[in-house]
Amino acid sequence: MSAVVDDDAIPARPESSESRTFARAVKDLRDGLASRELWFHLGWQDIKQRYRRSALGPFWITIATAVTATAMGLLYGELFGMDIKVFLPYVTLGFIFWNFIESSILDGSEVFSKNEGLIKQLPAPVSVHVYRVVWRALIIFAHNVAIIVIVFLIFPPPIGWSAFLVVPALVLYMLNSIWVTIVFGILSTRFRDIGQLLTTAVRLVFFMTPIIWTTTSLSNATGETSSRLKLVELNPMFHYLEIARGPLLGQPVEFYHWAVVLGCTAFGWILGMLVMRNYRARVAYWV
Structure with a gap:
């Protein structure tokens, strides 16, 4: 004679009753931030591993970015008839800041799946690997600062006190890098196709963003400034x-540029906290 078991009488797993709370998600972020020595080390090791046995090491980052920005600046400056003294700094900064955004999205989407062994063997908060991606992006950005200095020495722009606004901009970049890594990193671990979709999407968005072209050159070419700019x-x-x-x-x-970024940041963090609350504990099982 078989016994009928009531589903409601089966105790819930600890993951569903205790782990899936915003308090545990916030604690994970705090504990990960407190483990900065760990993600400092992991971030540096990622850079060293990428350029191991090369003569110039991480300086290849600077060289590659400088060559690409210079080539694109000269080429598209000639095509659009732009003043190279203005256009080359514009393109160079666009490439450097875009590299930060791109690495946050693409590296963040695969940080968990690429570190399966470390995640299963090292008892550490999930956010350690999130901060690791942000730290690595900052290291790469720091290498590229040398390019900005050189370009500004050759083609000095009219910099004023407003240049200090780049500091809160970088803070927003880091905050967005965190939630992007949480959302895409965790979801890509469960659905591996997301990483491939992101790679294609990032390449497409690159050409749709004013990096190697300007909004003024667009209006000069079409004569429809308002409609094209809205797009x-x-x-x-x-x-x-x-x-x-x-x-x-x-x-x-x-100000509306800042408003859009702040709005995206707020929405992204809400989404990130939801993903952290619901799926943080499953990352070790999905990798």
Whole structure:
């Protein structure tokens, strides 16, 4: 004679009753931040491993970015008839800030799946690997600062006190990098196709964002400034670049650019906390 078991009488797993709370998600973020020595080390090791046995090491980051930015600046400056003294700093800054955004999205989407052994063997908060991605992106950005200095020495822009606005812009970049890594990193661990989709999407968005072209060159080519500019403004990456690139070029940055970025940051963190609450404990099982 078989016994009938009531599903409601079966005790819930600890994961569903205790782990899936916002308090545990916040604690994970705090504990991960407190483990900064660990993610400092892991971030540096990622850079060293990437350029192991090379003569110039991490300076290849700077060289590759400088060559690409210079080549694109000269080529598209000639095609669009732009003043190279203005256009080359514009393109260079666009590439450097875009690299930060791109690495946050692509590296963040695969940080868990690429570190299966470390995640299963090392008892550490999930957020350690999130901060690791942000730290690594900052290291790469720091290497590229040398390019900005050189370009500004050759083609000095009209920089004023507004240049200090790049500091809060970078803070927003880091905050967005955290939630992007949480959302795409965890979801890509469960659904591996997301990483491939992101790679394709990032490449497409690159050409849709004013990096190797400007909104002024677009209006000069079409003669439809207002309608074309509205289409460009639908791209959030345009606003992310404007808040960081504009101050360093001595250009006034309209408040709506900051408003869009702040709105995206708030929405992203809400989404990130939801993902952390629901799926943080499952990462070790999905990798």
